[in-house]
Amino acid sequence: MKIFISADIEGTAGIAHWDEADRDKADYREFRELMTGEVLAACEGARAAGATEIVIKDAHESGRNIIVDRLPAYARIMRGWSGHPDSMMFGLSTEFAAAIYTGYHAKAGSEANPLAHTTTTRVSRVLLNGEVASEFTFNALCAARYGVPSAFLSGDAEICADARALVPNIVTVPTLEGFGRASLSIAPAQAREAIFEGVKLAIGRLSERTMPFLSGPYEITVEFVNSTDAYRASWYPGARASAPRAVSFASDDFFEIQRALRFLLA
Incomplete structure (x- = not known):
């Protein structure tokens, strides 16, 4: 069973400032470690539920954040950016049983995370068919194009709520809640434990998964x-x-x- 993980950083437990997500800043090293830890927890949860192969898309900024030497032998990682329109989901195909999302964050225009945005800070909002959309909105619909259900998401409380509204029965782990420029977060150790258990649960009940429904135009x-x-x-x-x-x-x-x-x- 193949599982796909799309990993971001702005919804990682404990994060509160852009310096912590910027590879050119001193604070980045700590949060690169924490992002990697959450991805590893997701890998271990999927493995415990029967996954035989995991493909990870490092989907934050440079696409070169996850510490690759810490990945398990059954995982492969897509680093950097190809330029393909699948973007944060590049590497996904019809062969995968499920898509998992870690470190995800609230959409542009939201105040639910100090780092809320949609793809770039150059936009104030992105709407799809009149509704304000997040990166997860587009990524879950991308997965649905391949017939792949979105099974699990971890990130701030708002993106978890948005994910549950878009994808019935998705398992979520809220890691933090935003208050202006501040965030109230669970401990990283608790986040890793919850992600492990959440992914294990989600993969174990894939038969209950549903995909987002949005027909054209x-x-x-x-x-x-x-x-x-x-x-x-x-x-x-x-x-x-x-x-x-x-x-x-x-x-x-x-x-x-x-x-x-x-x-x-x-």
Whole structure:
């Protein structure tokens, strides 16, 4: 049984500041360790539930965060960025039994995490069919394109709630709650234990999983922080300026939505 893990950092237990997610800052080393620990807990939970192979997408910033020497022998890791529209889900295929998400965070426009954003801090919100969307929204729908259910997510309390609303029966582990620039977090040791148990539970009851349902046509609207980015993005084929600093794109094919996001948010 093959399991896919998409790993981010801004929902890692204890995180509260952008310096902790930036490889050029001194605080990053500690949170790179904590991110790696949560991924390892997810691997161990999946293994305990019968996974024979795990593919991890290092999905934060450079794509070079997880300490690879600590990975178990049954895991492989996708590092860096290919440029493929699957982005944080690159490496996923129809061969996988489930997708798992660790270190995920609240969407742009939210106050539920000091590090809330959607792909880039250059946008204030991203909407899908009129609803404010998160990175998880697009990644879960990407997984559904391959027929792969989203089984487990860990991250801040809001993204856990959003995940449960989008994907019925998904197992979640809330790691922190945001208050302005502050965060209230569980201890990293508790997070790792809960992730292990949560992933084990989720993989053990895959027959109960359901996938997000959203049929086309699809329309995304990207609301940029500044007009310069909006003007540049408006030149993507099929895109249109839909409001001040906002660009929209529509398609019946969700992959075309992913392709557009790949370039609109570049």
